[in-house]
Amino acid sequence: MKTNVNLQPYNSFGFNTVAKYFVEINDIQELEVLITTDVFKQEKHLVLSGGNNVLFQNDVFDGLVIFINTKGIEILTEDENEIIVRAQAGEDWPDFVKFTVCKGWHGLENLAHIPGKVGAAPVQNIGAYGIELKDSFLQCEAFELETGKTKVFGKEGCRFGYRESIFKNELKGQFIITSVDFLLKKNAPLHLDYGNIKAYLEQNGIEKPTLLQLHDAICAIRDAKLPDVKQIGSAGSFFKNPVIEKAQFEALQKEFPNIPHYDEPNGKVKVPAGWLIEQAGWKGWRNEHVGVYDKQALVLVHYGGGNGHDIVELARKIQDSVEAKFGIRISPEVNFV
C-alpha cells in the first residue's frame, strides 16, 4: 500500500488529485487480505479501474483508492454457434473487444474503443452505436467488501438501464466486480444502422464489411469526434441524454421544430443532451483551463492547469442554462468523487 499518490495518471481528466492511500490489486486474493487491514476498516474507499468515468472534485482524496489491475481471458464453453468467454476485471476494454473481434466472435464490435477496463463496463452498462454491454453480458462475479464473499450477478440482478446498473445505484461502493462473462456469437448480423457507420463505410468503399472492418470503422469515427484523452482531458460524454414525457416533448417541438429525438419503448422521448447544450450556446466555449469540446458539446474537457472544481462549476452553469432554455435539467453520466 502506498501513501500520498498523485492520481493524475489514473484519471482521464488528468487532475492532480492526491490519494491518501492507494493499493493496486493484481490478484483477487489480495482483496481478502486488504479488507482485514486497519486502513481499509478506517478509511473511506474508492474502487478505481481506468479512471475514464470519474471526476475528482477535490485536490485530495481523503481515503483509500483500490486500483483493480487483474488480468486474464479464458474460454468457458464453446460450440459451433456461440462462445462464453470470461475476462478478468483489470483487462483493458478496447483490447478485449479487439481480441474478440479478431477471433471472429460477434457481440462487442460496436463497443470498440470505449476507454476503460472490463470490470467497470457493467457499472454503467456502457453503450455506443446502438449496442449496450447488457446485450452480450451473461453474468459477473463480484467481491463483497463488507463480507469478503463472492457473489454472482446475472443480467436481471444487475438491473441494467441506460448508463445504469445496480453497481452505480443500490450497491454503489459495496462490491468489486472481479470478472465478467460474455455470451458471443460465431455468426450474427452486423449492426450498421446507428449514427454514421454506413456513411463512413460507403466513403471508404466498403460494401460488405467484415467484423474487423466494422470495428476499425467505429474506432475511426470515434477518433474523429472525441478528444484523445492523452492530449485533452475528458470523461467522454459528461451528461446523460434526458428522457422526457411525450407531452413535454411535443410542447418543446412546437417551439423548436428541429429538436432531434428518439422514441423510447415506454412512450417517453429521449433528447440528445449534446444538441441541448449546443443550442444553449456552449459548444466550443472555453476558458484557460476547461471547456466544452468544439466537435461534440456533450464532452467537457480539461486543457491543463485546472481542477475538478472548474469542471463542476462549468457543468452547473451548463445545467442551469439548458434548464432555463428548455425546462430540462440534464444530469451527469460521470461519477463524482
Ligand SMILES: Cc1cc2nc3c(=O)[nH]c(=O)nc-3n(C[C@H](O)[C@H](O)[C@H](O)COP(=O)(O)OP(=O)(O)OC[C@H]3O[C@@H](n4cnc5c(N)ncnc54)[C@H](O)[C@@H]3O)c2cc1C
Ligand atoms: C473519450 C471517452 C469516450 C467515452 N465513450 C463512452 C461511450 O461511448 N459509451 C460509454 O458508455 N462510456 C463512454 N465513456 C465512459 C467510460 O469509458 C466508461 O464508463 C468505462 O466503462 C469506464 O471504465 P474505467 O475502467 O475507466 O472505469 P472508472 O472510471 O475507473 O470507474 C467508473 C466507475 O465504476 C466504478 N468501478 C470501476 N471498476 C469497478 C469494478 N471492478 N467493480 C465495481 N465498480 C467499479 C468506479 O468506482 C466508478 O464509480 C467514455 C470515456 C471517455 C474518456
